[in-house]
Amino acid sequence: MGKAADEGSAMAHMPKELNKFAEQVAAMLRRLQPEYAVKLIGTSELLVDGRRLDLDNLYRMVSHDEMRGQEIVEHYLEQLFSDDSIDQSDMSFDLVRSRIMPRIQPESIFEHLSRELVAHVPFVNNTVIVFVTDLPNMTVSITTEQMIRWGITAEELEEIARENLDCYTPQFDMQFVESKEGGQAAIIGEQDGYDAARVLLSGLYNSLVDRLGPDFLVAIPARDMFVALSAGPSPFLQRLHRRVVQDYNRLPYPITDELFLVTRDGVAGAVLEDFGVQKLEGIGPEAFDEGYDEDRDAA
Structure with missing residues (x-):
């Protein structure tokens, strides 16, 4: 009985190392959603059917309750995909405008992402500005397909994202x-x-x-x-x-x-x-x- 309890406890825990945590989340996601193409592209970032999924929030949630790690991850993934939150393709521009935020990425991201599919503008020092939809539990990258459907240019998207960044934390330490x-x-x-x-x-x-x-x-x-x-x-x-x-x-x-x-x-x-x-x-x-x-x- 003690051995079974130990095995159950081990299963409940998620790896503490961020990269191993992400690898296990990717494996769980493939099992829960076999129809999605899931790829680990960073220390704690997944590419799910061409969309970037940041796992930082999930990692923090698990770190506060390590004994229920696997349960928390499974619930998170089930909720995420039952609500179809990963699919932002049909969201109207008016709905997401205030949630559009900028991120700076190295040009090297295009070694594993198609440049033509990612909404972005060039920046300095071999970097680009990309754009994400900032949702309560995750951020999802904005694609050129969305940008075209919304009828806006990458430069207009940049202007909106910069304005939202200014308002995001008007007071910070x-x-x-x-x-x-x-x-x-x-x-x-x-x-x-x-x-x-x-x-x-x-x-x-x-x-x-x-x-x-x-x-x-x-x-x-x-x-x-x-x-x-x-x-x-x-x-x-x-x-x-x-x-x-x-x-x-x-x-x-x-x-x-x-x-x-x-x-x-x-x-x-x-x-x-x-x-x-x-x-x-x-x-x-x-x-x-x-x-x-x-x-x-x-x-």
Whole structure:
């Protein structure tokens, strides 16, 4: 009886590692919905019949009640697909307009997604702005098919998404830190899936110019990371560049290890050498030792 109880307990638990959790969810979804094409495309992201499905919310739900992990996942998937929430193709534009949000993705997403099927606009630093419908329990990518049916262009979609981003959290916490070298940093950590996208905020420049100077830099190594930096001194930027490269290599939803230059005229790609920074290239997570980790938060 004890062995049976242990086996039942093991079945109730979901893996704690995010990537293994996603793999098990994908397997459960294939079993529950065999007619759907399910593919794991990121650390915690599935491609379901061509639509991106973010599993972060589900992972958080399970982490709060680990003993019922499998039950929670099965209920979530059953509710999701019984309501046909994944199929947004017939939703009217008026219904979803206020829920359209931007996300910044690396150009490399098109290695496993068709560029022609994903609604997007080009951005800087080899990235693109894609668009999602933000629903209570999930986000679903917007396709070019929807965009065409709604009768709007990608540029109009971008304008709407930026406006919604401005309104999404009109007040959010920003932590300011002064480095040992004299540089300044501003960190946003809402952890709502849109931290990196906040480089697109219309009021970003005016909110930071007094603290960081007339031209400043922004790092968004991953979806849930946003760090704005003063444009010097160079030792400060070199150290923070090293951290950005590390975070880009280790965090889920990586975007870019490049820096963005924010001026009164807008956002552009930054040339590191112009700020006295030597670009770190051709290295992976193994290049960073634990000694650096001890220093990584001393911005």
